[in-house]
Amino acid sequence: xxxxxxxxxxxxxxxxxxxxxxxxxxxxxxxxxxxxxxxxxxxxxxxxxxxxxxxxxxxxxxxxxxxxxxxxxxxxxxxxxxxxxxxxxxxxxxxxxxxxxxxxxxxxxxxxxxxxxxxxxxxxxxxxxxxxxxxxxxxxxxxxxxxxxxxxxxxxxxxxxxxxxxxxxxxxxx
Numbered sequence: 001x002x003x004x005x006x007x008x009x010x011x012x013x014x015x016x017x018x019x020x021x022x023x024x025x026x027x028x029x030x031x032x033x034x035x036x037x038x039x040x041x042x043x044x045x046x047x048x049x050x051x052x053x054x055x056x057x058x059x060x061x062x063x064x065x066x067x068x069x070x071x072x073x074x075x076x077x078x079x080x081x082x083x084x085x086x087x088x089x090x091x092x093x094x095x096x097x098x099x100x101x102x103x104x105x106x107x108x109x110x111x112x113x114x115x116x117x118x119x120x121x122x123x124x125x126x127x128x129x130x131x132x133x134x135x136x137x138x139x140x141x142x143x144x145x146x147x148x149x150x151x152x153x154x155x156x157x158x159x160x161x162x163x164x165x166x167x168x169x170x171x172x173x174x
Contacts, residue, residue: 021091021152025083029144032079036140039071040064056118062125064136069117075140076116080109083151092160101159108154115150116143 009016040048047066052059059069084105088094094101120139127135 017091017156018152021087021155022148024086024090025148027086028079028083031082032075032140032144033137035075035078036071036136039074040067040136043074044070056121058121060125062128063121064124068120068124068136071136072117072120072140072143073113076113076143080105080147087155088160092155093162094160095163096161101161105155105159108151108159112147112150115146119143119146 044067047070048064048068049061050066051061052066052069057069059065064071084102088101119142120136123142124135124139127138131138
């Protein structure tokens with residue numbers, strides 16, 4: 001079985017990398033949901049009756065208020081920190097300079113951050129009418145999809161570069 005996986009990996013390295021990226025991104029996803037839950041139910045609960053509007057970010061009480069905004073903000077920051085560490089070592093095996101890699105990653109994450117902070121203002125209220133209290137978590141699922149579709153190519157082609165030759169795939173003979 002292991003030999004078959006190694007052969008398949010050798011024939012499909014990019015697909016293998018994408019699958020591994022998504023599997024290990026679940027660590028960040030779990031972090032994201034746990035922090036969102038903690039933020040909504042504990043850390044920022046006192047702000048649940050305070051509306052927050054800043055430009056396009058309309059976190060009315062229907063959209064979760066300041067509690068929702070801060071919870072999405074914190075959960076995203078924690079998840080992306082975890083994601084950078086896990087993906088850098090386990091998926092991309094990057095060995096480029098950490099400083100520039102972090103700078104590019106932060107720029108990409110901030111761009112996606114604004115999108116992901118805006119999305120809940122569009123969908124939480126309508127979803128709440130359908131699924132009630134699950135709406136912020138469904139909005140979070142939409143945000144995670146946006147993050148994967150945006151951050152995987154950014155990480156693969158810009159952030160997680162290898163400066164040395166790729167490690168050889170272990171031999172299946174022997």
